[in-house]
Amino acid sequence: MSKPSLRGATAVVGAGGTKYFRRGAGSAEKKMLLEAVVAACRDGGIDPHDVDGFASYGDGHDEGPVLATSLGIKDFKFSVISSGGGGGIAGAIAAASAAVYAGIANNVIVYRTLAQAESGRQEFVKYHFTSMYRAQGIVSAVQSGALKNRRMLDGEGVPASAVEAFVRASYFHGSRNPDGLAFEKPLSSADYNSSRMIADPNRVFDCSRESDGAFAILITSAERARGLTPTPAYILAATQSGYAEDAGNSEPYVTSGFIPGARRLWAESGYGPEDVKVAQVYENTAGPAVLAMIDHGFTDFEGAGEFFTYENLIAPDGKLPINTAGGNVAAGFVHGMGLPVEAVRQIKGQSPNQVQDADLSLFIAGPQAQLTGSVLFGSERTL
Template sequence: MLLEAVLGACADAGIDPQEVDGFATYGEGHDEAPTLANSLGIKDFRFSVISSGGGGGIAGAIAAASAAVYSGIAENVIVFRALAEAESGRQEFVRYHFTSLYRAHGVVSAVQSGALKTQRMLEHEGVPREAMENFVRAAYFHASRNPEALSYGRPLAAHSYRESRMIADPHRVFDCSREADGAFAVLVTTAERAEKLSGVPAYIVATAQSGYGEDSGNFDPYVTSGFGGAADRLWADSGYGPGDIDVAQVYENTSGPAVLALIDHGFTTFADAGDFFTFENLTAPGGGLPVNTAGGNVAAGFVHGMGLVVEAVRQVRGTSVNQVPDAKLSLFIAGPQAQLTGSVLLGTSAAI
């Protein structure tokens, strides 16, 4: 699957796979860049990096790839992630993400750890439960129109969401990501070269990362998605703000941290979350901020969030199945409440 994804990315850009000279990935996968380079017949292998932090490492991998290209270390870097559930190690999630501080109390999965701050967000900060419901229903609406999604043709009704079984309060089964086999790859190269390749390029406007840590989770403020100053740095470095963004893709192991990430990026406040997180506002083509327009992890399928990056690119290129009209700025938010969080802002040529 990974080889097919890389070959597809190269074909889309119109380059020979042997021109690829670097790789960047993240998480705890077993795909080693030298093996991948040998399989592709790459003659000049110049760069390789694996970003840590689970799904939050996606932004780090993209940032590393862009830094390598910008500095001249490499010219054509593939950012990738592939998962085959039976072999990927995802079923051993507890082993490499949760220490005894969590395990001693039965917290052994992202749906449980994410529920702690999500419940506090609802009770103490006053965010309505409907914010999560509408976020999820928007993702399922988009997935129902996406032939590549696991939920293609199956939108989610409000009563179906509310009647679904509870997994870790307040997360119901539809709040949870859907593990899947798959692979995604994107090519990062210079802006100058991208203009000469086939297809419409998506430009990396800015990236930002923040270390968070999942060993204890007791931070001030407690109700946080873990981005710290990353969101502020993203806006400062890019010269844009939340009001400029046309569409957003938000990583979600579960919906609660994704809702919180949008709040932490300044799209709304705790007090106004009920007005912002409506089904109409979150759906394409006419919503104020359509989110997860291919379905996201919860409705399209979880390949460690990499599908969200591809959809962010498609929105800039104008090729999404749920295209936002005249989208110039497309935001990707990686791994809320993971050990490493980060965001990537993509744009059209008019945005840089």
């Protein structure tokens, strides 16, 4: 029996979100989330009362039944919240797509919201750090990410300029995004290199911004999508990889955990890294994001310096523009949910830094988390 394929069977029709707010400056989590859900429905041409499923990740507090009640949903059919860090985003998208494909639900919202006055600071990363990490004083993603980042630079020969280019490209895009925290604040090379060190080699500009906000996408069947919007973002593949390790004991060591999942992503979608027009890459810190792109085959260690240049990574004419709304480091961090929203907006032609003919848009979730994942979105021309 042949394996059933989800390729192109479902699509994102709507994407919505709030602005990014500095930590503690946003509204209540549920209020922001409802705003994001309604915005996604409006963008997708679906009445919010017709949403019948929800999927989220990261052990969030705003569960589907609560949302269904708040929205006055007529027929509530599906709800799931997975664990995992930012890598759980791809799993939530895959679960929503599978529910639609199987006929369990018709219109499923994938979402995340954060208001740190309610959730606490970094509440979603507490479970990542085992006693082996904590005994060494490693209790944050910027610290754990520094370990493999340093090995990538010193052991594998990836130049520090590659990480700098990734960050500066994100800030270039973020400076042109009025909803982001770095709006009108591009980053020069001098300012980057003179910034303070947080956890060597991670400088302050390498680190994601903790912020408040909410983002959501609306997934429905491909058939239904064609009648709702002229530019659905079809889900060509959504894969996850379990990254079973304790205190960094993985083989190979210098990986962000995507290698098996990336192979399946390309095999299931029928495309390869050379076909991708634009990418949104989750980054708690920039080094693991660079490594995630290497894991996906965009370049290798030896070619990283040539591939990761500022000019290559910026819209509209770079070889592969990345994080075109600013990403976690420049726009803001709502547990990474703004990244798939931007990936969809590139397909729909709604980005603040639009890439021409963005037919294939990649989202990479959660480098160096225990659960990683990727989603490839495509226009109708890619089916």
